[in-house]
Amino acid sequence: MxxxxxxxxxxxxRQLEAVDVPEEDLKRILDAGRRAPSGMNRQPFEFVVIRKRETLQALASAQGCIGDVSCAIAVVADPERSRFWLEDIAAAAENMLLAITALGYASVWIEGTLLRDEETHKRTLGVPENLRLMIILPIGKAAARVTQAAKRALEEMVYWERWGERRG
Ligand SMILES: Cc1cc2nc3c(=O)[nH]c(=O)nc-3n(C[C@H](O)[C@H](O)[C@H](O)COP(=O)(O)O)c2cc1C
Known part of the structure; x- marks a missing residue:
């Protein structure tokens, strides 16, 4: 695509069905994350690939759809490695979401529901104490056709040359 x-x-x-995710596709998705820009190129992120059914089901307490797929990627951050760590993991996650989409899969950025009980989910994945488990991207097939949420119009958020100036 x-x-x-x-x-x-x-x-x-958010309603996902399990689909086979071959290693080749998975590597392309992970590589898209690896190639994301990061402040001073510190790359303060690591990825955990989750394929085991029992692990996916344990993580479903964060958000149900994780338990419905055959594969998910967790994004782990090391805040000590860069002060830009939050921006950096967001860039990596978006790169992976675009790769997931381009390969014909569906996903959702799971962060808000994950962080409600980050410590429990860190234990599930064995993530060290000093690192943050920030995002999970399940990889599946859309159970029904879903379109992107409505976005504000460009004309509403773009100014020309100076803040507040619309194109005449
Ligand atoms: C930082 C961040 C946290 C998010 N956390 C969650 C989440 O925990 N669960 C969820 O279902 N969606 C989550 N989302 C997805 C947003 O709800 C979604 O991107 C937004 O509603 C716009 O919809 P769209 O992705 O279809 O454009 C998150 C997105 C971002 C960027």
Whole structure:
């Protein structure tokens, strides 16, 4: 799928069905995350690939759809490695979401529900105390057709040359 099509097609899909995710696709998705820009190129992120059914089901207490897929990627951050760590993991996550979409899968950025009980989920994945378990991206197939949430119009958020100036 072409880049601009993937950007437009990406949507948060919360009702997911399990689908086979071959190693080759998984590596392309992870590589998209690895290639994300990061402040001073510190790359303060690591990824945990989760394929075991019992682990996916344990993580479903964060958000149910994790238990419905055959594969998920957890994004782990090391805040001591860069003061830009939050931005850096967001760039990595978005790169992976676009790759997931481009390869024909569906996903959703799971962070808010994960952080409600980060400590429990860190234990499930064996993430060290000093690191943060910030995001999980389940990889599946959309159970029903889902489109991207409505976005504000460009005209509403873009100014020209100076803040507040619309194009005349
Ligand atoms: C920082 C962040 C945290 C998010 N956390 C969750 C979450 O915990 N659960 C969830 O279902 N969606 C979560 N989302 C997805 C957003 O709800 C979603 O991107 C937004 O509603 C817009 O929909 P769209 O992705 O279809 O454009 C999160 C997105 C971001 C960027």
């Amino acid at each position: 072409e880049l601009f099509e993937a950007i437009a097609q990406r949507a948060s899909v």
